[in-house]
Amino acid sequence: MKKALSAIALAVATLAAGSASATDYVGTIYTGAQDIQINTGDKLYSPNHRYMFTMEYDGRLVTYRLSDYKIVYQSTLQPIQGSPYALLKRNISFAIYSNASFGYYTQVWSNGTEKQGVVDGATTLTLKNDGMLQLAGAPRPGSPYPDTIYWVSPRDNYL
Numbered sequence: 001m002k003k004a005l006s007a008i009a010l011a012v013a014t015l016a017a018g019s020a021s022a023t024d025y026v027g028t029i030y031t032g033a034q035d036i037q038i039n040t041g042d043k044l045y046s047p048n049h050r051y052m053f054t055m056e057y058d059g060r061l062v063t064y065r066l067s068d069y070k071i072v073y074q075s076t077l078q079p080i081q082g083s084p085y086a087l088l089k090r091n092i093s094f095a096i097y098s099n100a101s102f103g104y105y106t107q108v109w110s111n112g113t114e115k116q117g118v119v120d121g122a123t124t125l126t127l128k129n130d131g132m133l134q135l136a137g138a139p140r141p142g143s144p145y146p147d148t149i150y151w152v153s154p155r156d157n158y159l
Contacts, residue, residue, distance in 0.1 A: 031090045031123040038086040044127045051131040051156070059084035059096060059108075063131055065156055072131040073153040075109055084108070092123050092137045092150050111135065113150040131156035 022041035029036055029044060038061075044053040051072065053063045059080025063073040075096065082100030089095070093114035097105045113135060124147065126134045132155035136147035 028124050028126040029088055031088055035090055036088040038088065040084070044125070046127045046129050046131065048129045050129065051127055053127045053133060055084075055086050059098060061086055061096065063127065063133060063153065065131060065158065070158075072156045073133060075111075080108055088123060088125050089114070090123050092135065094125060094135055094151070111151050128155070 022039070022043065024042070025044045026049075027045075027047045029038075038055050040055050040057045040059070042055055045051070050066055051063055052066055053061070053073075056062055059082075060077075061075035062071055064070065065072055080096060080098050080100070082098040084096050084098040086094065086096050091114055093110060095107050095110040095114075098108045099105045100108075122137065124134075124136050126136065128134060133153040134149055135151040136149045
């Protein structure tokens with residue numbers, strides 16, 4: 001009995017440790033007062049839980065339709081070398097960085113929306129119920145003013 005309880009405790013600890021390394025979001029990621037780093041294994045689910053956006057272990061940013069795991073959007077077709085991470089920045093940009101070049105992190109992909117000299121109060125990345133990603137800026141989280149949409153990915157045409 002003691003061995004069985006020890007095995008269960010070990011399994012629970014392993015599961016808890018594994019889930020602690022990745023972050024799950026639902027609907028929207030907000031920058032607020034600081035840039036948000038998205039690491040491999042982090043996930044953003046649509047509010048209806050039919051789509052999942054994640055940073056794959058090969059460095060690609062991918063949106064999947066969960067019913068059949070079909071790719072709806074991906075940032076690049078090529079794997080990214082090194083130890084990549086994505087950054088949702090307060091200057092209304094979304095980019096992937098990698099340390100494959102001489103150990104220094106450099107930008108290897110961007111959605112092209114960076115605004116020089118702009119620090120937005122709440123840059124948001126939202127995964128909509130149709131699988132579309134939306135990058136927007138707002139004065140601050142919860143603001144009554146409308147968001148300005150700067151970039152969208154293709155939506156899923158199979159609804």
